[in-house]
Amino acid sequence: MHQFDVLQRRELEYALYADTPDLLLALDQARAQSQASREQVTTLEGRLLQSEKLAAIGQLAAGVAHEINNPIGYVGSNLNTLQEYVTNLLQLVQQLLACLDGEPGSKEARAKVAQLTEAAELEFISTDLPVLLGESQEGIQRVRRTVQDLKDFSRTEPFQFAWADLHQGLEKTLNIVHYELKHRAHIVRNFGVLPPVFCSLNQLNQVFLNILLNAGQAMEAQGEIQITTRVGDDSDDWVVVEITDNGPGMTDEVRARIFEPFFTTKPAGEGTGLGLPISLRIVEQHKGRIEIRSTPGVGTSFLVWLPIQPDFRSDSGDDHGQ
Ligand SMILES: Nc1ncnc2c1ncn2[C@@H]1O[C@H](COP(=O)(O)OP(=O)(O)O)[C@@H](O)[C@H]1O
Ligand SMILES: [Mg+2]
Structure with missing residues (x-):
């Protein structure tokens, strides 16, 4: 081997040796970067999954709101009719009792009616029934509002400014x-x-x-x-x-x-x-x-x-x- 070759080779070896720490560092960095991008991919995948899940929940909410709306509609309207019927029936009972009071009928009959109305708790029912129906109507109103709000929230068309x-x-x-x-x-x-x-x-x-x-x-x-x-x-x-x-x-x-x-x-x-x-x-x-x-x-x-x-x-x- 020529003297020149030996020198050149040694020089190269030195150069290589000197570069090694840098190369190792670069290798480390590349490894870290690929680890980071792997993590980034995992995070992005997770985010995608979440946003899909959120979208699915939004759709579900819209569907549920729609499903609830129908029964709530007729329950609400039935409650209105019921309130009318109950008012009429209670009035009728009061009128019948008044009729009986006006009649010079037998004492026993009147005593029997008094006993029956008491047993049936007529007085209590007369005051409690309208309250219960009123509360139920309020409840239905509340459900209706919540369903409407849910529908608004699950709307998919975003960012309409007004x-x-x-x-x-x-x-x-x-x-x-x-x-x-x-x-x-x-x-x-x-x-x-x-x-x-x-x-x-x-x-x-x-x-x-x-x-x-x-x-x-x-x-x-x-x-x-x-x-x-x-x-x-x-x-x-x-x-x-x-x-x-x-x-x-x-x-x-x-x-x-x-x-x-x-x-x-x-x-x-x-x-x-x-x-x-x-x-x-x-x-x-x-x-x-x-x-x-x-x-x-x-x-x-x-x-x-x-x-x-x-x-x-x-x-x-x-x-x-x-
Ligand atoms: N009012 C608050 N009081 C105390 N910590 C809060 C409050 N609001 C938010 N945080 C903190 O911020 C974090 C992130 O909130 P958020 O993005 O709504 O996610 P999440 O409610 O699902 O944890 C919560 O986990 C909580 O540590
Ligand atoms: Mg939160």
């Missing part, structure tokens, strides 16, 4: 979460005067729903949820819906992650970790933002800021939300 009354949306949402919240929290409304807002109200209702449910779920015992609405502090062009609970609040670590898809502190099966990411997306589509104030042991406020008329012209990367 001028809308946010208070109406909030009331509808409160009606939906009524049963969920009633044992956990007392609701206080501090509604200000709001102008109509150009928005997709059904979508915003979903935001309010998620925040209200979270507030309720955060509360162990009887808590309080305050809903405050007002025109923005610095600008008349904005409105804010503030939902405050006096639950346990969040640590900074939790607070930093709540908009991450699938981040949840709730037990499996209870939380999907999708409520807030979905809400943020909806609010961002409205060119708005969500602000959070939370103190452990004191409570949490979610402030949903919305422009009264979003400007869709600048549809480039907006960085709302925080």
Whole structure:
């Protein structure tokens, strides 16, 4: 071997040796990247599955609402007729008794009738029956409203913008979460005067729903949820819906992650970790933002800021939300 070859070979060996750490590092990085993209794929698959599941639930809700509507229709109308019949029958009984009172009939007959009406608790039934029927009608009314709300919520055509009354949306949402919240929290409304807002109200209702449910779920015992609405502090062009609970609040670590898809502190099966990411997306589509104030042991406020008329012209990367 020539002297030259030996030198050259040694040089190459040195070069190779010197590069090895870099190569190993690059290899490590490539491995990490492929691991990360594998994880990303898994996450995306999970998200797809979830959104399919959500869509399926929406469809189910629409179907169930439709199924319930029909029986509720005739039960409601039968109740109306029943109320008429019962009123007539009770009147008839009173008239018959009055007739008997006017007749100089036998004493025994009257005593017998008195005994029978008492045994049948006629007096009690006469007062209780209309109350029961009234309550049932109220119940049916409530079911009807909930079914209508469910139908609105499961509507698939998204983001139809129109001028809308946010208070109406909030009331509808409160009606939906009524049963969920009633044992956990007392609701206080501090509604200000709001102008109509150009928005997709059904979508915003979903935001309010998620925040209200979270507030309720955060509360162990009887808590309080305050809903405050007002025109923005610095600008008349904005409105804010503030939902405050006096639950346990969040640590900074939790607070930093709540908009991450699938981040949840709730037990499996209870939380999907999708409520807030979905809400943020909806609010961002409205060119708005969500602000959070939370103190452990004191409570949490979610402030949903919305422009009264979003400007869709600048549809480039907006960085709302925080
Ligand atoms: N009002 C609140 N009080 C305390 N923690 C909250 C509140 N709202 C949200 N969080 C936290 O944010 C997390 C994510 O919420 P969300 O996206 O709605 O998913 P999920 O409710 O399914 O857990 C919750 O698991 C909880 O830890
Ligand atoms: Mg939630």
